[in-house]
Amino acid sequence: MADLVSHPDEVKVVSQRFGKGAAAMDRYLELDGYKAVQKALASGPEWIINEMKASNLRGRGGAGFPTGMKWSFVPKESAKPKYVLCNGDESEPGTCKDRLILEHDPHAVIEGVMIAALAVGAKTGFIYIRGEYRYLVDIMRKAIAEAYARGFLGKNIFGSGVDLDVRWHTGAGAYEVGEESALMESLEGKRGIPRIRPPFPAVVGLWGGPTVINNVETLASVPHVILGGGEWYAKLGTPKNGGTRLFCLSGHVQKPGVYELPLGYNLRKMIDDVGGGIWKGHKLKAVVPGGSSVPILKADEIDLAMDFDTLMKAGTFLGSGGVIVLDDHTCIVKFCLRTTKFYQHESCGWCIPCREGTDWMKKTLVRFHAGGGIKRDIDNLNYLAENMLGRTFCPLGDAAAMPVIGMIKKFREEFEAHLEGRPCPFEEHGAAVEQLPVLA
Amino acid sequence: MIPVSEQLDHFFTEKMKEYPTQRSFLVPMLLYAQDELGCLSNQAVEYIAGKAGLSQLEVRNVISYYSMLTTKPRGRFHVQVCTNICCQLRGAEDLFEHCKQRLGIGHKGVTSDEQFSLEEVECIGACSWAPAAQVNYDFHENLTPEKMDQVLDEYRSR
Amino acid sequence: MADVTITIDGNKVTAPAGTLLIEVCKSIGTEVPAFCYYPGLSLQAACRMCLVEIEKMPKMQTACTVPISEGMVVHTTTDKVRQARKSTLEFLLGNHPLDCPVCDAGGECELQDMTFSYGAAESKFMEAKLHRDEQQWSPVVFFDRPRCILCYRCVRVCGEAMDVWALGVQNRGSASIIAPNEGDHLECEECGMCIDICPVGALTSGAYRYKTRPWEMKHVGTTCMHCGDGCKTTLGVRRHETGMQIVRGDNRDKSGINGDFLCIKGRYAFDVTHSDERLTQPLVRHEGRLTPATWEAALELVASTFKRIRDEHGGSAIGVIGSNRTTNEENYLLQKFARVVLGSNNIDHHRTADFPALAAALKNTQVRTAGMRDVFNAKTILLIGNNPTDQHPLLAWQIRNNVRLHKARLFVVNAQDIKLHRQATAFAQVPSGSEAFAAAFLAGNDSVGESVGGDARNALLAMRQALKGAEEAVVIFGSEIRGAQVKAAVNLASALNAKIACLGDYANSRGAADMGLYPDLLPGYAQTSSEIFTGHWGALPEQPGWNIEQMVNAARDGQLRALLCVGSNPVVRYNVDPFVLQKTFLVVNEMFMTETASLATVVLPAACAYEKSGTFTNTMGDLQVVKKAGDLAGTKPDFEIVIEIADRMGFDVRKLVSLGGGTRADMGQSRGAQTGEADRHAVWLEAQNLEPRMTPFDPAAVLDEIQRLVPGYGEASRLNVAAGNDEHTTALEAGQGSATSDPDLVVPSEDTLFTSGTLGRYSNTLHSVIESRRKVPADKKTPV
């Protein structure tokens, strides 16, 4: 459904089957489908995990944890059944890549889940797809049914004597459910409240059994690692940042879209070349390089290699691969407000700092952007965010705090420009905010 | 009498067998039941509570957590406009404003003929094709107010 | 687990590995604030109040979830920790109404205390605060949403600990709220546990709300006057025009056998004490109608009539029916009065369990009785009959939480599918009436297999198997097993090397039995000829007297000429035809105009257990103190009434209550009839230079005698009891008992959570709960 784009710098690995009708089984098989899983079956768990470790594939869900290492944490022996859980809750603003994979290459996801299951000794995998992606649920249901029909799933897969089931599941609207422990709660039919960790899912996960949780893109990359070899995959990227990933370019670029680029690709180039530069002849103001929760970069800070380690050094994160570009006509306060409004809406409410902090920040920003701000508000916003950071029950609190801290730090003068009843300098007809809340 | 179709009930029964606990399929079950019934009425809650082996309270606890689930009826076409950052940067606020004017309803409103309902939603995973909206489960992307009018007209004529 | 040593703020502490850090901190007096953590409930890590720094960990950690491990170095007083606490409070106060002066929890609020300690005084918040009207969820539960800090304690105590699951969390984010199971109201056990556990004023009780402030109350720790479990209860008392009024019931210090627990009756049904229907004036029948009289006239009439009948027709023409809700001292005194003053063994009470049969069955066995604490710590519990969830709420709590927290194995044998089935390792449903056969079968007697039926037999067989080698077991049986059948339960306990308990229904049912309210048994289940008592009291009527039914028959035949009925309603309990008692001089000590009282010749308004002092023995044999909390002008404790009757009959009351060698004191006859009499009397005694302890109204003197004479009571530490603790007594093991007691005389109360015998009918709270239930059609019940 969503338009596909392309650019000569792209290295198509996980996106290689996009637009080729690979959602259909026969087509998928023509395009090397289900070869990786057979290779994995033949080579055994240890080999799989070693290849995965060699690939330097790091989780594409946001945290960038090395996938091979994650799999190796799963205990060999377990009294309770083990599981693989594919995280297709994709809800981080700026991120729309898993959607393309699920639409164009669902079998690759199934295959990735199967390989992960073989690696850790799980008998069942679940593919959890966010509720809004109903058409993708339907595509996945069909793909799974086909795989069963061919004997790739179920009892004695590929005549190997191994039994393996893969199931689909869907959410019903909740960003927090993308957080791995809340995801398990949701799959168990509960409210998406995170769990206390430790124990980590690799040890105690779904229904108490050891569970591997990976992002859709991570798992869709796995068959390619297995077929091409870990070393080959690693070399596509930079040291410790193996392979390619889908970058979702959005915002004020001429050619937004999802592009597959090697890790370490230069951010400025990504915006200027791949994205075709800033739209309407405007200038670049800032970039949020890894989905809405990562700290913002100013226009002069973007000469960066897009890999996990470089961005971390630059004080931000590679996150989920959503590159959000802001031009110089953008009001940072308004952007900050909308970002905060999102976290306020999505906070599960379990812990005090996040529940109260997001609500408080949102209320203040609404008033502030509408012209009701006072100087103290700026410091207070920063105070609130700083006091959420690192103290909440799950990382959503950090995700809500970091953008606010970043924007105040880098664009304080723009906040100050809103003070004392002055209208937003970027609004043509004054603030678009509906009502000014009453001051308490 | 079960409030959902026999087909759906059967589908639930079969799907539930894939999980080790009775309640696991609850969230999808609620969403699919809602799709068929329009909303999760008291009757639906009672039915699903029975199906999942839970108290109605527990089912309501879960319903109220998920933003797609509702106990109040919506329009035949539920228009969900994303105004989150990527869409905002490309004009989502005007788009949403336009929808309000066009439909004569506000956020979470339902038109008097019950054909349309409107909701401002968070990111729907169309950030690179912003601004975007969903009508029921269909995606509409790279929208402008004019394109939105066409989309709405098209649904109206269905 | 092995011990490990950690460092907290520079102090070395050693504790078992895996202990939660917050508990270790607490144990050395290092304060770590907590809202969501509550011992015995599941961990939440939600409030973030307990964050501390642990070396080598990048982020602060929640002390409530971190198990300690060797070498851990913890800091709880750094600036970082202090700032985290302060900001968390700031976050909370942002949306919390700051109207402590009018909040019901003011003075008892953990949020208020913490704000005071960790400082978040200056308010940074300037947005509009959330406002919602307070909601009434049930006759006893009110919810004030903006005050709620979402610590989830209420949800957990209701679900995990009560197994009721009536509260949930709904919505998410800042819209999150606590929600009741029926949408806009609650349908639950109404125990009020959620209210008590709420750290702030979000959940409040209908009974106490806005009546007073905590610092305006006096707190009296006593024992609940309702069921046989004997929960420790703290009553909040306040001055009132008619005396001292009880305005609140809770278990403030969470001590005693019930810890956190109280059921609706312990928490709210104190309201019977200030019911409009309380009798506050003696009544004497005049031309067929009960008419108010003075205490002097009424007592004089009673005493002279009793004396005349005794002298003319002998003591056996008079009968006495005692109470299940009067103190041990009163019960002891009452039967002594019957035997010594009236010269009659015609004494009985409403029996709800067959304790004499148990005493007899325990003879020559090694089986000991179990106390309420044993039920919380036993490794195996076998419950035969009864439905503790309704009839013994504390016992049910102990069982549930032992299973939940200590993984005890519960085995249930019952004619009904009772709620405790949910906690049971195994459950056997047996035909009603075959409980004793089931016990015998479990003990290895195959010959009774037929009596329980096929399915039940299989279930029991599996249970018998599972019970093999059970350790630290307790066998608990209800009144379904009585008479000679009790032996089967004792045999089973003996086979399992288990302790045993028998369930009687009222607050002092066990005390009534232990204190000898039987026609054939003296205190301590001793024979009527027992030298222990004749030695001290002098000659006693030797022949066993009439039991309740025989007394009623004798009344019909005109042989029973007078009957003193203390705090009991036999007319209802034993279905007595009102006409039968027409010729009898019936004296009733009562709180209310019951069916029995309305037939009386003289009605004497009695004080209740919350208005006097003494002791109760719960159904498990745990002895606990009863303290005077409220008082109501016009009433007298039964203790005082009995003494005054004896005195007016010309009996030397020093023989009734050992007074030592003092002067015979004025007993208040001359100075009006009000409660508080005893207190003022003490002042008078002091003024006359008499030893105040010598007052015959002091029940402590009777407890002295009980401890001296009643086997099984002597070992109980008086100090411990006086301090509000429980002491297990063993009269059942020590006594003779009676194997031939008539099983038909056992009439279970069949109380539910919301009834409490005759007394419960006068509780507005219980009444309103029952009424609110009626409004809901039965098919609307939520499955849990």
Ligand SMILES: Cc1cc2nc3c(=O)[nH]c(=O)nc-3n(C[C@H](O)[C@H](O)[C@H](O)COP(=O)(O)O)c2cc1C
């Ligand atoms: C609030 C929150 C939301 C998240 N949402 C998603 C998501 O939608 N999809 C996803 O794959 N991971 C998401 N994550 C990350 C997951 O917790 C988890 O790290 C990831 O699924 C692991 O897969 P990976 O190692 O393959 O990246 C989220 C994390 C947080 C804290």
Ligand code: SF4
């Ligand atoms: S930080 Fe706390 S309130 Fe926020 S989503 Fe995580 S657990 Fe929920």
Ligand code: SF4
């Ligand atoms: S009502 Fe009280 S106990 Fe319950 S969550 Fe709120 S503050 Fe905690």
Ligand code: SF4
């Ligand atoms: S369980 Fe029994 S003793 Fe305890 S509070 Fe309830 S009625 Fe009173």
Ligand code: FES
């Ligand atoms: S921000 Fe609108 S679809 Fe992602």
Ligand code: FES
């Ligand atoms: S007490 Fe530890 S988080 Fe609440």
